[in-house]
Amino acid sequence: MNKVKVIKKNSYFTLVATERISKGEVILKLTGTLSGQPNKYSVQADETKHIFSFSDDPNDPASSFRFINHSCSPNSYFDIPNLTLLALKDIPKNEEVVYHYCTTEYDMAFPFTCFCRSENCLKEIKGFRYLQEKIKNELLPYLAPHLKKHLKESSL
């Protein structure tokens, strides 16, 4: 059974837990095709490649990662080397599953203003490269390898 499903909430789609998910659990497998050009829904896999879902159908479980929304206080993160989405904390049933886009995206093709209402909301979400050094370091445990590399280079 899938631990998540895509629902329509107000005017947007979002990913929600269909059961209680424990911290550290695999929420979904990241499968798709690779492209050199990102879009709003792709997830960055390395310096030059972006993962696209096979379809844009909200009912297709293999493509549900496409609908995951951003939060500055996320409850999940992508383990890029293992191509999985992992729970960062316990996630109750029906709660939205969200991740911090700046943990995979270096320089976003489609920046946006965040309204996640968390205390530490960054407001302008444009990609990892635009974050303050302090924030970059806070995200370190959840960063995709291609972003960790940038951190090392910049602190040398």
Ligand SMILES: [Zn+2]
């Ligand atoms: Zn926010």
